[in-house]
Amino acid sequence: DIQMTQSPSSLSASVGDRVTITCRASQGISNFLAWYQQTPGKVPKLLIYAASTLQSGVPSRFSGSGSGTDFTLTISSLQPEDVATYYCQEYNSPPWTFGQGTKVEIK
């Protein structure tokens, strides 16, 4: 099975900061990677699929990049409503493993 490792596990940043979260796959997954946002008490929301394609309706301050084993999610200018836990998920081969999550807070 493919293992997905996210870093950091948590971060604190100021409003307007650029935030980067990384996700590393234990083996190559091409671009079969998605990113999700889960705000407290809410259902997860798809942000990005195919590593870099923005889901409809998601603000353009979110972007994704990477291919193979190393991926990043970037928030170009952190907003208060971005406080959430972010997860990556590979869907190259089953089981479709999630990363352990990155909790983002406002400093």
Next chain:
Amino acid sequence: EVQLLDSGGSLVQPGGSLRLSCEASGFTFSSYAMNWVRQAPGKGLEWVSGISGSGVNTYYADSVKGRFTISRDNSRNTLYLQMNSLRVEDTAVYYCAKSRGLIKGGLDYWGQGSLVTVSS
């Protein structure tokens, strides 16, 4: 509008069984893979099981293989998860989630979740 309505969660004793359902609307159900994802209290997301649009292909996490069975009834637009030999560690909110593709893909719509508590 896409809607996924989870149901079936409850309190069950260890070793017991439960069947979750997810009724879908607002899209051509048979054209998309479907999944179950769970989240234990205070923990992260865990993908549990997936099924292709036709129902021919099914996939499971190692943690539930041999105990859980995913199925779908495309005539009723409904996804199921039959859970047997339940363990305390299966306690979680279970979400059904739609894939973007026929076989796989990012999960673009999620149900509201159904709480399963396994306890004596």
